Amino acid sequence: MDGCPQVRFSLPTHSCCRPQKRRSPGRSRWNLVAFSLALGVLWSPLAVAQSSPAALPTEVSRNATAANNPLDALDDVMVRGEQLEREGQWADALSLYQTALKKTPDHQPLIQRRSLARIHYDLGRRYADASFLNQIKRTAPAQAQNAYAEVLLKIQSYYVDIPDWDRLTRCGLMDLQIALHNGDFRAAHLPNLTEAQLDEVLAGLAKTLDQTSVRQRADSVLVANHTAEYLQEHLGLPVSATIYEFVSGAMAALDPYSSYMSESQYGETMSQIEGNFVGLGVELKTHKDRLEIVTVISGGPAGQGGLLAGDCILAIDNVSVLQTGSEKAADNLRGPDGSNVILDVRREGQSVQAVRLQRRKVDIPSVDQVGLVDRANGVGYIRLTNFQKTTSRDFDAALWQLQRDGMRSLIVDVRGNPGGLLTAAVEVADRFVYDGVIVSTKGRNPLEDFIHRAEQPGTWRVPLVVLVDEDSASASEIFAAAIRDHKRGTVVGHQSYGKGSVQGIFPLNIGGGGVRLTTAKFFSPNGQPIAQIGVQPDVPVETVSKPAVSTFSSEAEQDAALQVGISVARREAQTAFAGR
Secondary structure, eight states: OOOOOOOOOSSOOSOTTSOOOOSBTTBOBOOOOOOOTTHHHHHOTTSOOOSOSOOOOSOOOOOHHHHHOHHHHHHHHHHHHHHHHHTTOHHHHHHHHHHHHHHSTTOHHHHHHHHHHHHHHHHHHHTTOHHHHHHHHHOOHHHHHHHHHHHHHHHHHHOSSOOOHHHHHHHHHHHHHHHTTOHHHHHHHOTTOOHHHHHHHHHHHHHHHTTOBOOSHHHHHHHHHHHHHHHHHHHOOOHHHHHHHHHHHHHHHHOTTOEEEOHHHHHHHHHHHHTEEEEOOEEEEEOSSOEEEEEEOTTSHHHHTTOOTTOEEEEETTEEHHHHOHHHHHHHTOOOTTOEEEEEEEOTTSOOEEEEEEOEEEEOOSEEEEEEEETTTTEEEEEEOOBOTTHHHHHHHHHHHHHHHTOSEEEEEOTTOOOBOHHHHHHHHHTTOOSSEEEEEEOSSGGGOEEEEOOOSSOOOSOEEEEEOTTOOTHHHHHHHHHHHTTSSEEEESOOOOOOEEEEEEEOSSSSOEEEEEEEEEEOTTSOBOTTTOOOOSEEOSOOOOOSSOTTSGGGGGOHHHHHHHHHHHHHHHHHHHTO
């Protein structure tokens, strides 16, 4: 379960991250006092995340000693993290802590800092989301309270571990604590509130919660409801606004992969599973004053409109990104099918151009590139960007295309593939694994215990290479581990991400939206866990970053892992055909 610092409501203290002590065996109590005025110094809560998840910042300074001493390297991470927090760059801080935790997964200060960064980041996303703000306005107090009870019931019924209700409730209070000091939250609900008024009310709330014990789900519901009603009475804060901070905090407390989703976020998630969405067809990295285009789907409106990776969006419908904030600006790119949007786009070395695009349904390609990377030796290549409902169908089409082109061996590239549907990964692995277990899952709920076996009546016996890197995660790791354990092919590249858990997507019947909840852990065919370990390649390659160019261009020669994969594929094809 993700770490959450103890909520403290009074004198400035730097001991907020210490584990909570129990007053008597078997019984957990809180000792809550007024909100700390030092909060801004400790966690910089006044700034909201203004950037989306991004790659690990490269500016972390490392001297020779730090490179050889893990503790010094962690000190660098903490210093850099504090700087990002002060700048309000919560997404970058979250990415920094998460990456560092892959090397030191039990480092409690990093776990706690990640938890705080995530609360800030999620808060920024929610309050840049128009659907969430509308949801707050239309949700009646009793309806919101029932929504929290529904979320906790889903956690109790389906979460992979036994819930710690005390921790979940404290993290809900921590989320609320940060929200009440957040500019966007205050602007939406409490625009005229002064710090003196807030301190007075919270001191009173602390007295009513002092010595409160949370031992079961019902206790957590009572704390949330009491807090919401108290803040409505004394501040005029809508009950729904308070309750949804408890919802978000409780979900974030579980693990890095469980989360609450607003209606629009839930809709986007389901669209990604289906393999389509309504929009412009771009992947963005947000900055304070611009939206940087990272990837363009060639068949989408942006691709057909001439936009390229590296272009920067400075304004949307004549309103600058700096003026609206990058998260809200990104949200403004969304819109109904057929609606138009005007973008001010800057390309390196050129002047700003106005581009008019029409939003429409965009198909997300699961199979990104298909072809022969070595025509003379018949080395086929398929790049999988994700695993969705259409993956197995598209993968079959790619295989038959390569077969017609003279494929003698195959490279399947899942570098940078964050995962997707477990069933899609099983279906792709089943194209190559002759028989036996592909993956097994185990959860606290017996319904989550399942063994997925190879069932495809005909399998492809072509020599196989799988390319992985540190960003190959989840379903990608299921596929790579199945190929490795069955010795069906050779895994080449870098140790994969190490996300060994399964998430279920649950719609909320009350209030709208949904939750992503970790329901099980998965294991390779040999019974090995993937979490925090990943898939170890058979042939390690240190430099595995995939160039942002077509694999079939001349620049592919700079792709070290691909070149190693091609060599392995040639050798395996020669061995296979020599034995016939």
